[in-house]
Each structure stands twice: as structure tokens, then as C-alpha cells.
Amino acid sequence: MVPFTPGRLKPDQVECPLPDPLSIRLLNYSDIPAAMRLKEAAGWNQTEADWRRLLALAPDACFGIDCDGVLAATMTAISYADDLAWIGMVLTAPEFRNRGFARALMRHTLDHLRCSGVSWVKLDATEMGARIYSDFNFQFECAVERWLRPAGEIPATVSGCPGQPLEIASIASRDTFGISRRxxxxxxLRSGGVSLNGSGFALWRPGSFAHQFGPCVATGADIxxxxxxxxxxxxxxxxLVWDLAPQNAGAVQLASQYGFQPTRRLSRMACVLRPGAPPVQAAMDSIFALAGFEYG
Ligand SMILES: CC(C)(COP(=O)(O)OP(=O)(O)OC[C@H]1O[C@@H](n2cnc3c(N)ncnc32)[C@H](O)[C@@H]1OP(=O)(O)O)[C@@H](O)C(=O)NCCC(=O)NCCS
Structure with a gap:
């Protein structure tokens, strides 16, 4: 066997005990407790409800690898129509790392998306993941950050109205993300949200260590x-956690002003599966909070 040299061989050249492609399988709802253990080992904020939502949104593209009788690695890919899919929950249990599981899942997921006719794939990459994605031709698009506000004082006065699904859907369909994510x-929206006179909306949801603010789309920083x-x-x-793109200076300014601190910096990366497909560009100046790293 050719000895494995990390960082020097391309994934297809690596001769090492990569998992049999047949051992990659679809995740289902009974995997959620094991999937929660994977995300807890990484210190992430998702809940069981997040896994349920991912399985409901992408029943044919939430993949896992079993090893020694346990769920060892996961990857999810939500397709927003044919134009764009978003990869998330790239997790390998610490005891199963460096065996090529994440690379095998990525190869499998990209093949699946290519066969499904998806043009572009994006993801928000941690430093650990970015090296792997570069080998699959993902290119850096922009920085994204997680900001955290500890539980504490909140401003005294607010105005707004409860989330109105129809209005939020109509604002969302104005293409700020470059594609409908209806x-x-x-x-x-089932977790909570608010909209303002057709000029913006914000959603929020519980997390395991902090609630998540986002997505938030608005015509300006005042909204x-x-x-x-x-x-x-x-x-x-x-x-409360708030994922934002630092290129939206208004979002950064608001986050600082309201007591949020940056805690993590990731790289948004994009990979074209259908060469020549028009790029899917989000209007970052209108996106004040991202939906979350697993959703874009
Ligand atoms: C990032 C993560 C998913 C990688 O999972 P993994 O299954 O260990 O990934 P792989 O084994 O496919 O590849 C990891 C490295 O091991 C190397 N590798 C692959 N097979 C190997 C083998 N048999 N022996 C030694 N090294 C091997 C790869 O080349 C890669 O090396 P590199 O870092 O120099 O590029 C995992 O570390 C993790 O869960 N981290 C915490 C969560 C996280 O950051 N997820 C990414 C979100 S974007």
C-alpha cells in the first residue's frame, strides 16, 4: 500500500482505508440522538429540532457513515431548487477523524447533487473543513462570522408586530439570497419571527446553548x-447568536452596539457543478443575519 501523505495527495490519489461507498447511507429520524452526539463533540449549537428540519428539507441528501456499529460522520445538503444546494453538518466523531470519512461523504454528496442537476453548491467552512473543500474545487467567496450576546439587559422599548408568514414570504421572494428559500x-418561521411593513423580517429559533437570531433581511440598518x-x-x-457577513457594515455596527461579540470566523465557499451556470449571488447589504452556517 502507498503510504498516505497528508496534504500532498489529491483525494482520488489517496490509497488508504477509505470507507466502502456502499457504507454511506441516508440518515433518518432514528439517527437524531447519534447525530446530536456528533454535533455536541464539535461544540455546535443545533438542537434535535434542527436535525428534524434538515431531514424534512433534504430527505434524499442527509448522509451518514457508520463505523464499528455507530454513526461516525454526517453531511447534509439542502437543495434550493436546481440553482443552489447548501452543504452543512459536516461532522466526524473525534475518534473516527482522519480516515477520509468527510472526503468520502463530500464526494458522494457532490455526485448526488450533480446527478440531481444542481448548478452551484455552497457552504460555510470552518478552518478544519476548508482544506478538504479546496480539494473539491470550492473557492472562497466571503468571510462569515458568529457573534454572541450573553443573556443580559435588553433595550426598554421596541415596536413591531408578530411574524406574518405571507408578508415574510413575499419579502423573502424578492431575491435577496439570489434564489427563493421559501x-x-x-x-x-414556526419557531418565531417578526416582519415590518414590507421592509424587512427577522426570524429566531432555540439553540442548545444560545438562541439563534436570523435570518434577518431588511431594506436598511434602521429597519x-x-x-x-x-x-x-x-x-x-x-x-443569542447572530451569524453575519462582516461585509455588511451595518450588521457589524448593530451587533457591536447591542452587546454581541465575534466568536468564530468561517469562510463561505462556492463550487460550480454545471460549468457556465450563472452565479447565485446574495445581496449581502440587505442580509443582516444569515439563516445559520448549515443553511446559508
Ligand atoms: C472537519 C472534519 C469533518 C473532517 O472530518 P474527517 O472525517 O476527519 O476528514 P477526512 O478524514 O476526510 O480528512 C481529514 C484529513 O485527514 C486526511 N486523511 C484522509 N484519510 C486519511 C488516512 N487514512 N490517514 C491519515 N489521514 C487521512 C485528509 O487528507 C485530511 O487531511 P488534511 O487536513 O491535511 O487535508 C472533522 O475534523 C470534524 O468533525 N471537525 C469538527 C467540525 C467541523 O469543523 N466540521 C467542518 C464544518 S465546515
Whole structure:
């Protein structure tokens, strides 16, 4: 056997005990407790409800690898129509790392998406993941950050109205993400949200160590601020995380002003599966909070 040299061989050249492709399988709802153990080992914020949502949104593209009778690695890919799929939950249990599981799942997931006719794939990469994705021709697109606000004082006055699904759907369909994410937004809206006179909306949901603010789409920072203040009240007494693109200076300014601190920096990366397909570009100046690293 050719000895494995990390970083020097391309995935297809590596001769090492990669898992049999047949051992990659679809995840199902009974995998959620094991999937929760994987995300806990990585210190991530998702809940069982997040796994359920991913399985509901992508029943044919949530994959896992079993090893020694346990779930060892996962990867999910939500397709937002044929134009774009979003990969998330790239996790390998610490005891199973460096065996090529994440690379095998990536190869399998990209093959699946290619066969399904998807044009572009994106993801938000941690430093650990980015090296793997570069080998699959993912290119850096922009930085994304996680900001955290500990539970604490919230501003005294807010205005806004409870989330109105129809209005949120109509704002969302104005293409700020570059593509409709109607199904995702409908699913996230069940946890909580607010909209403001057709000029913006914000959603929030529970997390395991902090509630999550986002997505938040607004025509300007003044609207985003009003939405944020409603969200702070709705999530009072809980730490709140906010994923944002630092190129949206208004989002950074608001996050600082309201007591959030940056805690993690990731790289948004994109890979074209159908050469020549038009790029899917989000209007980052209108996106004040991302939906989350697993959703974009
Ligand atoms: C990132 C992560 C998913 C990688 O999972 P993994 O299954 O260990 O990944 P792989 O084994 O496919 O590849 C990892 C490395 O091991 C190397 N490798 C693959 N097979 C190997 C083998 N048989 N022997 C030694 N090394 C091997 C790969 O080349 C790669 O090396 P590199 O880091 O120099 O590029 C895992 O470390 C993890 O769960 N981290 C925490 C969560 C996280 O950050 N996820 C990514 C989110 S974007």
C-alpha cells in the first residue's frame, strides 16, 4: 500500500482505508440522538429540532457513515431548487477523524447533487473543513462570522408586530439570497419571527446553548435595528447568536452596539457543478443575519 501523505495527495490519489461507498447511507429520524452526539463533540449549537428540519428539507441528501456499529460522520445538503444546494453538518466523531470519512461523504454528496442537476453548491467552512473543500474545487467567496450576546439587559422599548408568514414570504421572494428559500423560511418561521411593513423580517429559533437570531433581511440598518430589538425581547433571558457577513457594515455596527461579540470566523465557499451556470449571488447589504452556517 502507498503510504498516505497528508496534504500532498489529491483525494482520488489517496490509497488508504477509505470507507466502502456502499457504507454511506441516508440518515433518518432514528439517527437524531447519534447525530446530536456528533454535533455536541464539535461544540455546535443545533438542537434535535434542527436535525428534524434538515431531514424534512433534504430527505434524499442527509448522509451518514457508520463505523464499528455507530454513526461516525454526517453531511447534509439542502437543495434550493436546481440553482443552489447548501452543504452543512459536516461532522466526524473525534475518534473516527482522519480516515477520509468527510472526503468520502463530500464526494458522494457532490455526485448526488450533480446527478440531481444542481448548478452551484455552497457552504460555510470552518478552518478544519476548508482544506478538504479546496480539494473539491470550492473557492472562497466571503468571510462569515458568529457573534454572541450573553443573556443580559435588553433595550426598554421596541415596536413591531408578530411574524406574518405571507408578508415574510413575499419579502423573502424578492431575491435577496439570489434564489427563493421559501420552504426553509416557512420551516424556520414556526419557531418565531417578526416582519415590518414590507421592509424587512427577522426570524429566531432555540439553540442548545444560545438562541439563534436570523435570518434577518431588511431594506436598511434602521429597519434591521427595529427587528433586532423585537428579537431581543422575544429571546430575553437567553444568550443569542447572530451569524453575519462582516461585509455588511451595518450588521457589524448593530451587533457591536447591542452587546454581541465575534466568536468564530468561517469562510463561505462556492463550487460550480454545471460549468457556465450563472452565479447565485446574495445581496449581502440587505442580509443582516444569515439563516445559520448549515443553511446559508
Ligand atoms: C472537519 C472534519 C469533518 C473532517 O472530518 P474527517 O472525517 O476527519 O476528514 P477526512 O478524514 O476526510 O480528512 C481529514 C484529513 O485527514 C486526511 N486523511 C484522509 N484519510 C486519511 C488516512 N487514512 N490517514 C491519515 N489521514 C487521512 C485528509 O487528507 C485530511 O487531511 P488534511 O487536513 O491535511 O487535508 C472533522 O475534523 C470534524 O468533525 N471537525 C469538527 C467540525 C467541523 O469543523 N466540521 C467542518 C464544518 S465546515
Amino acid at each position: 420552504l426553509l423560511l416557512d420551516a424556520l 434591521a435595528e427595529r427587528l433586532l430589538r423585537v428579537a431581543l425581547h422575544a429571546n430575553a433571558g437567553r444568550p
